[in-house]
Amino acid sequence: MNEFPLVSVITPVYNGAEYLEGLIQSVLQQDYPNIEHLIIDDGSQDDGSTLKILQKYNHLRWWSRENKGQYETMNEGILAAQGEVVCFVSADDVLSPGAITSAMEFLACHPNYDGVFGITNYIDKRSKIRPYLVPFRKAPLSFYPFFAHISHCSFYVRLSSLKKHRLFFDQSLRYVGDYDWMIRIHKSHLRIGRIDRELSRVRIHDDQASQKYQDASRLETRKVVRAHRINRALRFLLLLVYKMQVWMWKIFVQ
Secondary structure (H helix, E strand, C coil), rough: CCCCCCCCEEEECCHHHHHHHHHHHHHHCCCCCCCCCEEECCCCCCCCCCHHHHHHHCCCEEEEECCCCCCHHHHHHHHHHCEEEEEECCCCCCCCCHHHHHHHHHHHHHHCCCEEEEEEEEEECCCCCCCCCCCCCCCCHCCCCCCCCCCCEEEEHHEEEHHHCCCCCCCCCCCCCHHHHHHHHHHHHCCEEEEEEEEEEEEECCHHHHHHHHHHHHCCCCCCCCCCCCCCCHHHHHHHHHHHHHHHHHHHCC
């Protein structure tokens, strides 16, 4: 058995030149010795800026093709990945130092687990830590359908488990395919552990889809909630608790 199983970090990118190099560097600086960084350029239209960055790094596995959309690109990554474990990291996010080692140490100690997740923190466009209260971020995976508290960039899962249970992203979704994906992972009864440490940082900026298309994203979220028959009353109550805690945090802590 390989002492250091290969880990595939999968990155879909579209017009990602502004932040992509920061992500690549955060993967390069990991202390884990066996990483495949797979980047799929989803038809970027930025005068070749994204391609110029990709061409600088010989260690990458990458290719470019016509635009197909985020979730079809992520599925392409699942099919192309060579690692035993995969993690999806967007082009504008970064891995925290030692993240992959922490995830793989957990999985080595728990060989019967399918995956593990850790804490995600948030940064602004200048990479400065952005205070952002997430009251339920240490909750187990079973909590996810009611409050999406796990970011896929802090989630490591065995590739064989994804393929066995046919856990690909729903390509009919445009904005919340990762929310639907994690719900289906939970419903498939995969064993998922938790690490009480930061594994990644998500960048919050005006150009990301979740910020630009908030109304469309909310509508799609409702569609997923209905499709999975999630208890909407309980979900509403938890969201209300979250908003109250954020309100109190802003008044008494910030």
